[in-house]
Amino acid sequence: MPRDKKPAATVKKNRTVEDVDEKKIMKMYWNKNMLLRVLKQVHPPNIAITSGAMEMMKNIISNMMLKLVQKSYERNLRRKKKKSKLSIKDIMFAVMEVFPPQMA
Structure with missing residues (x-):
């Protein structure tokens, strides 16, 4: 049974505005995931956090x-x-x- 070969990854030389925006979005999600991991370790697993509180925590950490x-x-x-x-x-x-x- 032959495997389907995936195309080789291409390197982008010229970055566009969309690429930069994607990086910012991924960084935002990474920060959110890290904050949620800490929250789960400190508090019970059934606790939730609002987006406003998450934004405030992100601002506190960045400051x-x-x-x-x-x-x-x-x-x-x-x-x-x-x-x-x-x-x-x-x-x-x-x-x-x-x-x-x-x-x-």
Whole structure:
């Protein structure tokens, strides 16, 4: 019984607006899935969440990450390093500054 061969995957060289929109949509679904996984681990499995609450949680997480990156970058500049990469120590100190001591 011969198998049907699938066509080889083609590489797109020119990206269009539709491709970028698809990536944003997939990223949104990925964030939603990760938040739902955490919710299922913390709460009983029969609990649900509205789209508005999901959007709010996504915004909180993105703002938190933005603050961490800004603080890490500030510390990197204070050390007068000309490197563009952030070190583990930069991120650790940013976490200590942004979060309360119990969470850090």
